[in-house]
Amino acid sequence: MSPPPLRLAWTIWGLGALFYLFAFYQRIAPAVMTDYLMADFALDAAALGNLSAFYFYAYVIMQIPTGVMADRFGPRRVLSVGAGVAALGSFLFAFAPTQAWAASGRLLVGASVAVAFVATLKLAGHWFPPKRYALASGMALFFGVAGGVMAGVPLRILVEAFGWREVMAAAGFIAAMLALLIWFIVRDDPSERGYTSHHRHMPAGGGHAPILQSVLEVLSYRNVWLLMLAPVGFSGAVLAFGGLWGVPWLKQIYGLDAKSAAAITSVLLAAWALGGPILGSWSQRLGARKPLYLATAALACAGWGVVVFMSLPLPFLVLLLVVIGFASGNLIIGFAWAKESLPLRLMGTASGVVNMGPLMGGMCLQPLVGAVLDRHWQGALAQGVRLFTAEAWQNAFSLFFFATALAFGLLPFVRESHCRQFQE
Numbered sequence: 001m002s003p004p005p006l007r008l009a010w011t012i013w014g015l016g017a018l019f020y021l022f023a024f025y026q027r028i029a030p031a032v033m034t035d036y037l038m039a040d041f042a043l044d045a046a047a048l049g050n051l052s053a054f055y056f057y058a059y060v061i062m063q064i065p066t067g068v069m070a071d072r073f074g075p076r077r078v079l080s081v082g083a084g085v086a087a088l089g090s091f092l093f094a095f096a097p098t099q100a101w102a103a104s105g106r107l108l109v110g111a112s113v114a115v116a117f118v119a120t121l122k123l124a125g126h127w128f129p130p131k132r133y134a135l136a137s138g139m140a141l142f143f144g145v146a147g148g149v150m151a152g153v154p155l156r157i158l159v160e161a162f163g164w165r166e167v168m169a170a171a172g173f174i175a176a177m178l179a180l181l182i183w184f185i186v187r188d189d190p191s192e193r194g195y196t197s198h199h200r201h202m203p204a205g206g207g208h209a210p211i212l213q214s215v216l217e218v219l220s221y222r223n224v225w226l227l228m229l230a231p232v233g234f235s236g237a238v239l240a241f242g243g244l245w246g247v248p249w250l251k252q253i254y255g256l257d258a259k260s261a262a263a264i265t266s267v268l269l270a271a272w273a274l275g276g277p278i279l280g281s282w283s284q285r286l287g288a289r290k291p292l293y294l295a296t297a298a299l300a301c302a303g304w305g306v307v308v309f310m311s312l313p314l315p316f317l318v319l320l321l322v323v324i325g326f327a328s329g330n331l332i333i334g335f336a337w338a339k340e341s342l343p344l345r346l347m348g349t350a351s352g353v354v355n356m357g358p359l360m361g362g363m364c365l366q367p368l369v370g371a372v373l374d375r376h377w378q379g380a381l382a383q384g385v386r387l388f389t390a391e392a393w394q395n396a397f398s399l400f401f402f403a404t405a406l407a408f409g410l411l412p413f414v415r416e417s418h419c420r421q422f423q424e
Contacts, residue, residue: 001191001194001195001196002195002196003129003190003195003196003198004127004190004193004195004196008127008193008195009127009128009190011185012123012127012185012186012187013120013123013124013127013128013136013140014143015079015178015181015182015185015186016075016079016116016119016120016123016140016182016186017120017139017140017143017144018143018178019079019082019083019086019113019116019120019175019178019182020113020116020117020120020140020143020144020147021143021144021146021147021150022083022086022113022116022147022171022174022175022178023086023113023114023116023117023144023147024143024144024145024146024147024148024151025147025148025150025151025155025171026055026086026090026109026110026113026151026171027055027056027113027147027148027151027239027243027362028147028148028151028152028242028243028269029151029155029168030048030051030052030243030244031151031152031242031243031244031245031246031247031262031265032151032152032153032155032156032159032247032258032262033155033159033164034048034244034247034248034385035248035258035383035385036159036164037051037102037164038384038385038386039383039384039385041098041099041102042099042384043099044370044374044377044386045369045370045371045373045374045377045386045388046367046370046371046373046374047099047370048244048370049244049245049366049367049368049369049370049371050103050367050370051099051102051103051106052106052243052244052366053362053363053366053367054103054104054106054107054110055106055107055109055110056110056359056360056362056363056366057107057110057363058106058107058108058109058110058111058114059110059111059113059114059359059363060356060359060360060363061111062110062111062114062115063114063118063352063353063355063356063359064215064349064352064353064356065352066078066114066115066118066119066352067118067349067350067351067352067353067355068214068215068349068352069115070115070118070119070122070351070352071122071214071345071346071347071349074122074188074189075119075120075122075123075186075188076182076183076186076187076188078115078119079115079116079119079120079182079186080179080180080182080183080186081115081179082112082113082114082115082116082119082179083112083175083176083178083179083182084112084175084176084179085108085111085112086108086109086112086113086172086175086179087172087173087175087176087179088108088112088172089105089106089107089108089109089110089111089112089172090105090109090168090169090171090172090175091105091169091172092104092105092108093105093106093109093168094165094166094168094169094171094172095165095169116144117140117144117351117355118351118352118355120140121136121137121140121335121347121351122188122347122351123186123188124136124137124140125198125199125339125344125347126188126189126190126197126198126199127189127190127198128198129198130198130421131284133336133339134277134280134281134283134284134332134333134335134336135277135280135281135284137276137277137280137332137335137336138276138277138278138279138280138281138329138332139276139277140276141272141273141276141277141329141331141332142273142274142276142277144273145269145270145272145273145276146273148242148243148266148269148273149266149269149270149273152262152263152265152266152269153259153262153263153266155167155262156258156259156262157259199344214346214349215349215353217346218342218346218349218350218353219353221341221342221350222413222414222415223337223338223341223342223414223415223417224338224341224342224350224353224354225353226410226411226413226414227334227335227337227338227341227354227357227414228338228353228354228356228357229357229407229410230293230297230331230334230357230407230410230411230414231331231334231354231357231358231361231407232357232358232360232361232364232403232407233301233361233403233404233405233406233407233408234297234300234327234328234330234331234358234361234404234407235328235331235357235358235361235362236358236360236361236362236364236365236403237300237304237324237328237361237365237399237400237403237404238268238269238272238324238325238328239358239359239361239362239365239366240361240362240365240366240369240399240400241265241268241397241400242265242266242268242269242272242325243362243366244366244369245366245369245370245396245397246261246264246265246268247261247262247265248261248385249393249397250264250265252387252388252393253390253393254314254317264317264318264321267318267321267322267325268321268322268324268325269325270325271321271322271323271324271325271326271329272325272326272328272329273329274326274329275296275325275326275327275328275329275330275332276329276331276332277329277332278326278329279292279296279326279329279330279332279333280332280333280335280336283333283336283337283419284336284419287418287419288416288418288419289333289334289336289337289340289416289417289418289419290411290414290416292330292333293330293333293334293337293411293414294408294411294412296326296327296328296329296330296333297327297330297404297407297408297411298408299323299324299327300324300327300328300330300404301401301404301405301407301408303320303321303323303324303327304324304397304400304401304404305401306320307320307321307324307397307400308394308397308398308400308401309394309398309401331357331358334354334357335351335354335355336419337414337417338350338351338354339351339421340417340419340420340421340422341415341417341422342422343422344421361403365399365400365403368399369396369397369399370396372392372395372396372399373386373388373392373393373396374386376388376389376391376392376395376396377392378392
């Protein structure tokens with residue numbers, strides 16, 4: 001049998017990546033609806049951060065089960081079921097009468113879309129040769145952040161034209177259609193279409209280890225948990241800024257309208273999307289993961305320090321956000337690095353563990369920023385939305401700098417893989 005044609009491989013992988021696009025769209029959507037959500041549900045900053053973070057709470061909890069499910073049941077099943085449940089969660093959020101119902105919808109969406117990235121990586125491991133895995137991982141992030149960009153200016157325009165509830169309900173219909181497409185088109189392995197698989201299968205009779213044993217075995221590899229913790233800082237800062245707090249900060253500090261502010265946060269996310277595949281490909285060409293990861297980590301940390309502690313003209317701020325976003329795409333190096341650091345039979349579980357890091361960052365930083373803002377709030381309101389001073393924003397955003405600095409400090413302890421797969 002011959003390997004699958006690249007067109008077919010990209011199509012199969014692409015449907016998983018489209019679901020990840022939807023996942024990222026839902027992740028970022030609250031950023032351009034902060035004023036509507038705060039007014040409709042009478043939220044303070046901490047409550048808004050918590051409402052948005054319900055997505056992350058469920059997403060993080062689901063990562064290890066997702067990796068195990070991807071290994072046990074195959075990506076086709078978990079992707080199609082996940083998309084179906086995401087549709088239900090989207091409808092619940094769209095028609096929520098209270099904050100509690102809205103939080104339940106966000107929780108359901110977060111739990112269901114949690115399968116998207118890990119299952120798409122699993123498809124990449126089967127449908128693409130190893131040398132293309134870092135590129136496919138980076139392109140998955142590109143698709144995801146494209147969804148985040150769609151949740152910027154385009155979503156704001158739609159929300160102003162039709163209302164946030166109607167737009168969120170339409171997203172539910174799209175998820176339902178995607179569930180059907182995945183079920184009927186995606187296959188777990190090229191052998192199901194008559195082609196040779198790129199996946200190195202376990203020896204016959206190898207079976208599956210118990211779930212807890214698999215997780216503990218994955219965590220016994222130091223590289224895996226270090227590469228899980230590092231993106232808590234780098235990706236967490238991007239998700240907290242681009243996914244929630246960047247738009248109100250730009251409106252209140254720089255006096256921008258909502259669409260202009262959303263455009264700038266979308267620039268950060270677009271740079272993040274480009275950084276993933278490019279940095280992953282560069283590290284593959286270098287034949288080493290650590291040097292490029294360390295360099296981009298230092299760049300992201302320094303960039304947040306300048307943004308937070310200096311007053312910048314708007315053009316320089318935008319340029320610096322581009323640099324930060326691109327450098328923060330280094331998490332894709334981490335995914336390839338983690339995959340190379342343990343046996344291939346644990347790839348799905350390991351991907352789930354490592355993917356917890358970026359979402360743990362958003363989960364922690366979004367509500368923490370809101371809590372710091374509320375602590376420094378001086379009572380100013382505009383149409384039911386809290387207004388904060390420049391000092392309050394600086395205190396809150398200093399979390400981005402300290403989170404990235406701590407993450408940078410972890411990287412010297414990760415062992416280099418030299419882009420070679422671990423052999424048992």
